Amino acid sequence: MxxxxxxxxxxxxxxxxxxxxxxxxxxxxxxxxxxxxxxxxxxxxxxxxxxxxxxxxxxxxxxxxxxxxxxxxxxxxxxxxxxxxxxxxxxxxxxxxxxxxxxxxxxxxxxxxxxxxxxxxxxxxxxxxxxKLGPDAVDPGYSREMLAEALGGRRKQLKALLQEQETLAGIGNAYSDEILYAARLSPTAHASSLSEDDVTRLHLALHDTLTAAVIARRGVPIAEQKAAKVASMRVHGRAGEPCPEGDGVIEDIPGTKGAGQWCPSCQVLPDGTT
Incomplete structure (x- = not known):
């Protein structure tokens, strides 16, 4: 996608x-x-x-x-x-x-x-x-405060929320996995359970991941864009591979039928569990 x-x-x-x-x-x-x-x-x-x-x-x-x-x-x-x-x-x-x-x-x-x-x-x-699109996720003006308002204490899992185009436009299945891995947050955590520090970490991960991806894709020939995206993924599409920054193993996210991936050892729920 x-x-x-x-x-x-x-x-x-x-x-x-x-x-x-x-x-x-x-x-x-x-x-x-x-x-x-x-x-x-x-x-x-x-x-x-x-x-x-x-x-x-x-x-x-x-x-x-x-x-x-x-x-x-x-x-x-x-x-x-x-x-x-x-x-x-x-x-x-x-x-x-x-x-x-x-x-x-x-x-x-x-x-x-x-x-x-x-x-x-x-x-x-x-x-x-x-x-019906929400604010653009790549916009450098998308602030932490805007993200906190979008999360709004909602009882919705983070992966699904990041892909909700009415809330935040431009993120799909792959980059939602990459952002949550960078933030060290479980994809199944509910937005309502995040602490202030969690929101800050999520905002930084969102900004850094997408900014780096935009820069990396610029100038890549159209026919090579998909391959460049796949090659850049750290966890998405890499089930069974070692975690790139820890001792764990990348796994499919429960309930996604293999469409999403995470590292259970690194990405935890706000209470410290996976």
Missing amino acids: PEAPEVEALTLFLRERLGGHTVREVDLLEGRALKTRARPLTELIGRRVTGATRHGKHLDLDLEGVHLGIGFGRAGWATWRDTGEADVDSPAPEIARVVLDNGILGITDAGEWLSVQLHVVDAPQDVPAVA
């Missing part, structure tokens, strides 16, 4: 490559992906790309006031081929294709179930999922 650091890198790449260029053709290969049936992708034809912005895990392309919103979901991503470059087989099925005067932007989905969502709208906030 692409999360804020990967989508931020993609946004910067597309802003540089697409800015000022004109859409010549569009091709919707999977009709279920387009959620604005009354507004087809053909609205983009003849328009110049005037902006590219990230909203949580979503990408928005501004084409002279008409916006293409792309929600990547669990397995969506993008490809880019400059004009004149040989066509390279994508490892994932192509959902849609936008042909510009300088290259081809492809939208892909590698999941068993279609998760990519495309919207043609007048503004980014017209996409329902974008309209």
